[in-house]
Amino acid sequence: MKNPSERYSQGMETRRSVLGDRHVDKAEASKTEFDVPFQDLITEAAWGHVWSRPQWTKRERSIVTIALLAALGQDEELTMHIRATVNTGATKEDIREALLHVAIYAGVPAANHAIKLTKQVYEELEDEQAA
DSSP states (O other): OOSOOHHHHHHHHHHHHHHOHHHHHHHHHTOOTTTHHHHHHHIIIIIIIITTOTTSOHHHHHHHHHHHHHHHTOHHHHHHHHHHHHHHOOOHHHHHHHHHHHHHHTOHHHHHHHHHHHHHHHHHHHHHHHO
């Protein structure tokens, strides 16, 4: 973006603080002319407006986001946000509780699949920390 808005700049700052520079740099490098408007939209709207609001902590937003993504079956986004918990402060216990809610309110199969993916991400994170 040539002249980023204040909302875009705040969004990029929040996005980096949640997802990490490595993830954001990779996403930015893979943008094409086709998806630039979409990337600008999510940076401003999701990250600059919603995630940057002061009413909830990043931990709280992380928990809610993970529950919603699990309920919707959005596996790629779910694993990305599970990985981001190292930056948001959401704990394994927080995520477990969120996924129990998913089981009751969105269905056991959705929660079961999300639990499987979450366990895989936590194993990867543990392996990365050990290396």
